[in-house]
Amino acid sequence: MKKRQCWFIAGAMILLLFSWWGYAQNLDWIHMHGLVSQGYIVSTDNNYHMNTEDASVEFNEAAINFTAQLTPKLRTGLQLFSRDFGPNGNNDLFLDWGYLDYQWKDYLGLRMGKIKRPAGFYNTMRDIDALRTFVLLPQGVYDESMREFTMSVQGASLYGNLSLSFAGDLEYETYYGISNINPDMTFTQELFSTIANNMGRGMEKRLKAQEKIPVEAVLDPRVRNANNKMRHSEGISLVWNTPLHGLRLGTSRMLGRTEQSATFDFHFLMEGETVKQITTPFESSLKFKALDIFSCEFEWNNLTLAGEYMIMDGEVTVDGEVMQLIKEEAYYAQTSYRLFDWLKAGAYYSVYYPDSDDKKGENLTAPGQKDFMAWQKDICATLRFDLNEFWLVKCEAHLMDGAGQLSTILNPAGVERKWQLYTVKTSIIF
Template sequence: MKKYLVILGIFSVTSLTTPLYAELNNESLWKNSDVHGFISQGFLKSDANNFYTDTEDGTFQFHEMGVNFLTNVSDRLHVGMQLFARDLGDISNDKLLFDWAYGDYRWNDAFGIRAGKLKVSYGLYNETRDIDAVRTSIFLPQSIYTEAQRDLFNSAYGVEVYGYLDLSSWGYLSYQAQYGGKDVTTDSGMVKDLQEDPNQEVWQFLKSIQLKHMMAAGLEWETPLPGLRLKGWYGQTDMVFDLDIDDREFLEGLGIDSDRIFLRLTDEDSDLTILSLEYMRGNWVFAAEYSTGSDEDGRNEGYYGGVSYRVNEWLELGTYYAVFYADIHDREGKQWEAAGYPDYLAWQKDLTLTARFDLNEHWIVKIEGHLVDGATSFYFQDNPDGLERHSSLLALKITYSF
């Protein structure tokens, strides 16, 4: 069903312009087309706390691949799509999907519209997180760009309006407003999050997840100071979870006399706010972001600060320090301790160092180390013997892009 919405979205934007068939017969269409792609293979090794898979023994279950197509149908109409697959432990498992696919019609700099499967524009880097070549690090800071939530927040089916305003001596202001939704696959990181709660065994019967409504808006200001940009983003979502419980013994444990029931659960009005800053000067890039979000379990908080430096044409170095609290009212983990768990399940603090080597215009190799205090982003499912407070992770990644 969703793939037809992609086609419908592209068609709806196209219908606002000259007939598509006439444009397709124009040879300049193919001259203005671009095809790009990438494939990467990584290796992960940790000394404690498995990271999404058995990283304590070392694992190659970490790779990505994608190919995208972009073309200018006319001066104002652009269409594109990307096929993408990835594997991170038991997340995604190389399932091929339309990562994004949309039509984009721009009347002028101040107003344009996109429709189809759209990239969600949260933070500074979510729209480009799959393009390994545009950043220094292997993993974006997990306090903002959680790998387990990538499938949920990467893209959505819907519509977006956007624009770019010249403020003269005050710089430039761009805006985006999006509305959409999508189905979330049951092999996504979202399911790992749900099944992590040991007191919620009902999630083993989960059959489908739907991001029913997503409303989001962002403002980005390119300030008069060259290289400095500021951004604010706000999003709100409604989630629907369908369960098919066909275990009589389990139902009897809930006090229900039945062989099977269907259950629909909702999580309404969850929200996320992100404030971002980036400053580029010469070979230096400085970045910092802050987020806070709420759902039925409470309000969380995440932030980081980072810097990268381009040493020469083949070497780039970077570092960031990222902090995440699962509950801003329990940063010290008192509630975890009261429930019989370690207090360090309440936070995660990650110091990361990265070296990037550009072998040529197509090949990139990265080496990255993480020193982690806390375990709120690790999973008991991956660590049946328990979680340690302190852990380290070594990540290696080689990427080919064209």
């Protein structure tokens, strides 16, 4: 077990004992809550986020949080979190959020520490299964493979809520911070793989053309000393709770820059079955120029309607040169209805384009690429059963068209256009 995990567990145990002592002493200023969830996920034809074709139970979360109102204006708290999501998470324990919060007035407060980033209406709650109808949030806007980029930062935020009297109220938050990103996450590995393949092809050409060396094939490069760090990230979120009860409109913008570094070992298969190794370090950066989300939600009694539109503009730079421009687009519309206290039904239609300038895949001409990798359309239907106040079960089906969000690492044999995904998940919250 890593040293960091030991510290977290030790810290959690101390807080747990402290909370128990507080409970025993009837101290009502310290609060403890938690959740545990476990899912099962299976797909036809393609692997989605994990090895879903063979079915997977590497799909769980557990969290425990503590909050204390130290003075009327000063609050502190933290949440320890563990998740397994296929190759990501692996149930390592980490600090999900933890900060000091000084609220001067209702319209102005300051948080310092590790803070959740508001992006769209549902980013802050994406790990808390019990807070939503669906098992998977619409992946076009809330891509799980991008979670570590969008979830939280270590820094500070200014926030508040301003009453507009007859015009409703306005919630706002702006933040700035940095974060460490696990280099083992699928998204980073995909990025390294793309960069390595590009560099490998360049080297092969150079060996053949300039040095007249006969190369038969480029073998899979090995990645060592991988590092991924978010140098800075900032954002703003505005939510207008309109005077029409249940209707809220919002917009958020996220900016940032991450830097990656690693050492690649390239292996070239030469004539005569010999292998030539070339080792080269590289540095890259992924810059989010803007990740904008526009949101709308309407709640009326047991009915909820929602829709969001996301557009992301960014670029990948390798060794100082722009290698790839990113222009993603996604949107969805969803509805849910509580039929009984114990049963809620929901559905959504979600669309994602990895390149908003090529929605039909006309530019995907490289070997192994198919036009349907230019989109991913998802029709989802869910049933949520609330067995009691603390325990719930969800069953969900997805009809998919396209492979725009599928990992090439998880699907080395290629991808299919039409596929389905099914999942069952249960959660306990207290």
